[in-house]
Amino acid sequence: MDIRVRKGDTLWYYANTFNVPLQLIIDSNPAVSPSALGIGQLIKIPGYRSTTYQIQPGDTFWKIASDRRISIDTLFLLNQDVNPSNLQYGQSIIVPVRVTYRIINSNQNYSFKTLSSHLNQLAELYPFLRRETIGKSVMGKNLDELQIGRGSKIIHWDGSFHANEWITSAIIMQFLNDYLLALTNQETIRGVSILPFYNQVTVSIVPMVDPDGVDLVLNGPPEGTYGEEALRINKGSQDFSGWKANIRGVDLNNQYPAKWEVEAARKPKSPAPRDFPGYQPLTEPEAVAMAELAGKRQFEKLLAFHTQGEVIYWGYENLEPPRSQTIVNEFSRVSGYEPIRFVDSYAGYKDWFIKVWRRPGFTVELGSGLNPLPLSQFDEIYQEALGIFLASLYM
CATH class of the missing domain: 3.10.350.10 (LysM domain)
Structure with missing residues (x-):
């Protein structure tokens, strides 16, 4: 106003x-x-x-x-x-x-168009919310980063690294709306006063890393070359519900130089609906933008939200700092999710972040079932994730 x-x-x-x-x-x-x-x-x-x-x-x-x-x-x-x-x-x-109520409804099929509309609404009502385009997707969609706060400690959340995990974007955006509401109305969330964090912490958020892939899963193949190629990769099927990759068939969370060669040796050797790590690390513009953002912001900690499994992966090659275990134990306490230190999977954003900066990084697997998770789980997942969002501010 x-x-x-x-x-x-x-x-x-x-x-x-x-x-x-x-x-x-x-x-x-x-x-x-x-x-x-x-x-x-x-x-x-x-x-x-x-x-x-x-x-x-x-x-x-x-x-x-x-x-x-x-x-x-x-x-x-x-x-x-x-x-x-x-x-x-x-x-x-x-x-x-x-305004004392949520202005966006995240509990819906969460396409790039929906995200963009919601970002515009929130930016208009809460002009202290900073918004920066950090890159473009393969098809030229904006990859937006949001920042809230003035603190020197920068924490990062991101969602939809994988196309059929788009519900993570919706969950993040609902918490963002609640966070902004609590700041302007000087209220608490689960008894936690939010306003003090504004001066202590800067929150960096990329709500949708793979907008082309999300739209492919939700809306089907686009017209033109990219859609035609996606159909070919998907063996002609119009059912893209199992698609995790970006529009070119590259798994964005297998794109990072953290034992990438291990993944390359055992995963698909050409573009696929899931798991293809690319012909080299960091070939895809979405993965490059996220790598550059980490270097620019120097996150104090990183949380990458995925689905599914109700687990939190927190280690990489014993390079994570000791405080990572303290943090993940708190995440587990407030969510009920199981902490898992090591898993036979590499080349992820969290893995690379820990390898390069030796700082706490977490892959949070929201919900349970088969991706894409149904919206009937939305409220339950949000309540589980809520404690993790809050704990990431104070831990």
């Missing part, structure tokens, strides 16, 4: 008037100097929407504000051209509305 600066206004005053943390207002207006506001300047207030209201008989600004339990000055701020002593029946004014 936008307001216009009046003489004498300050961001501190707006924070108190709208009951929104000052730092969120400052970060929602990065081009604004807090000490040099100009009359008429637009200021974004996060967590609010505005709506029109038609004046009824007997209405006054005081009555309207009292009925809605808002500060009367919010009405003056939003209606600077209105004479409050001469309100007319049927006249339209603008009223602020605090």
Whole structure:
């Protein structure tokens, strides 16, 4: 929601008037100097929407504000051209509305189009949410990274490395919405106060690593060369529910130089619906973008969300730091998932991260059953994952 600066206004005053943390207002207006506001300047207030209201008989600004339990000055701020002593029946004014509910519905088939729409909605309502395109998919779709917070400790979450694991993107986006709600409304999640983390932690999120593959699973092959090739790889079948790879038939979580040659020797030797590690490491633009992001951000810890199995993989070749075990034990406690240190699988994003930086990395396998997991599991999976998201902030 936008307001216009009046003489004498300050961001501190707006924070108190709208009951929104000052730092969120400052970060929602990065081009604004807090000490040099100009009359008429637009200021974004996060967590609010505005709506029109038609004046009824007997209405006054005081009555309207009292009925809605808002500060009367919010009405003056939003209606600077209105004479409050001469309100007319049927006249339209603008009223602020605090958003206290999720604005996106993640419990649906979660395509790239749905993700993009949700990102736009969240960015508009919560302008302190930073958004950066870190690369493009094979078909040119944006690979977006989101950042929340100001802390020097950067933690990372990502989803949909595998196409038919798209439910991980939906789970991440629901928690993102809940996290933003808790920040602007100064609320807790499971009794954990969220606002202190804003200054302590920066959360980096790539909600959908493989958008082309996700759309292939959900919508079928696209028109053109890529769709034709995907059909050929899939032996002519229009059923892509078992497809894990990107649109070129490369498994993005088998693309990293962490014993990649072991995977290459025992996995498919050409593009396939799953498990083909590529002809070399880091050939695919999605995998390259994620590798470059890790180097740029220098994550303190990394969580890659996959499905399925209700387990958490946390080791690689004994190179993980001792604190990884403490962290994974907490993840296990809050989710009920089983920690597994070693598994005969390599070349994953988590493996490479641990190998290169010797920092805690985790592959979290959400839910149980056969991929793609049904949306009937969504609420159960979300409750299991919720504790892991929270614990990653404080561990």
